[in-house]
Amino acid sequence: MENNNVEIAGLQEVNYDNYRLSKTKYNSLTNFVGDHFQYSYFGNTINFAGGQYGIATISTLPYRSESVKHLYSNDSDKNNDKFIAACENYRFEDKSTIKDMEDLRSEYGMSLVEPRIVTRILINKDGQEIAFYNTHISYASTKLRVMQFKQLVEILEQDDAEYKVIVGDFNADRNTTDWKIFADKFNLANGQEGVWRDTYIVDDDPTMRVNSIDNIITSKNITISNVQTVYSTESDHIPLIADLTLN
Structure with a gap:
């Protein structure tokens, strides 16, 4: 991500000071936060293995506020x-x-069903404030996932920030039509101009019908360009990257 000049990113399935992977407490964020990504915000989804487990935003830009909302479960x-x-x-x-x-x-x-959340931080880029959201949607059922999609739309519409971005693993593994919930009011990176990019790369789940399950969604006043994926074997997902221009 550093080689691709990524300024801000959402991470999912973050082990935060827990004993899930070793006999000593482990924090996934230590692999990301450093000279490039100097700022981070962790949102706890569930207490796990003597610590926490959830999602995190890493950024080259400082932020001035943070919040968590729980999604339907x-x-x-x-x-x-x-x-x-x-x-x-x-x-x-x-x-x-x-x-x-x-x-x-x-x-x-x-x-x-694991509890699900969406986090929000407020960043400043070139004098403009941007509400940056990160989430990890449920894979348990299409019905629950659609409910969470609709809740996210409501959250974004109620946000007073001029510019809004939401990223995450949306787990829309049955079809690409569920994205229509967002498409009328927001711009989508994955699915832009009908191009769907696979971001889940492990072919071990026969129930999945599509692998284009991660996305970057923005308010209409943000232009999305140069959408790409960066291949890596460090995770079962690969990063989805895009340039965002504030209009």
Whole structure:
């Protein structure tokens, strides 16, 4: 991303000071924040493995405010309470906690839903303020995903900032038509001029019908150009990058 002069980016599935991957606490952000991306903001989605797990924004630009909103979920499902407890108790070195998670997944499958959030920071670029959002949408069901899409549209429409950008893993793996919820009022990088770029690169899920599941969405007063992906094997997703011009 540094080689491509990326100024700001949204990260998903961030392990934040937890024991998910090692016997000592691990923070994914240490791999990103440094001389180039000097600023970061983490949003906790769920307490996980003695720490936190969620999404983060990394930026070369400072920001002056931050906030989190929770998205629609099925938190009322009693089985979800067991799942959330198992997430918090999970430990890399404790096989019993891993088995507890696997057993829940096996028994309840897609009915178990991780909480989902959207984060917002306010950045300044060339004297213009931009509301920059980051999210990771649910993969559990198309119905829930569409509800979350509609909620995001409402959040963006209610934002008083002149310029608005939202990035993330939207998990729209069934079709490309669900993006129409955004298309009338916003600009989309993925799907621009009918070109859909695969950003999920691991061909291990036969239920997925499309792999163009990440996107950069902007208010209409922002022009999107030079949309591209950068191939990497560091993750099961590859970065989607675009130039944004404030009009």
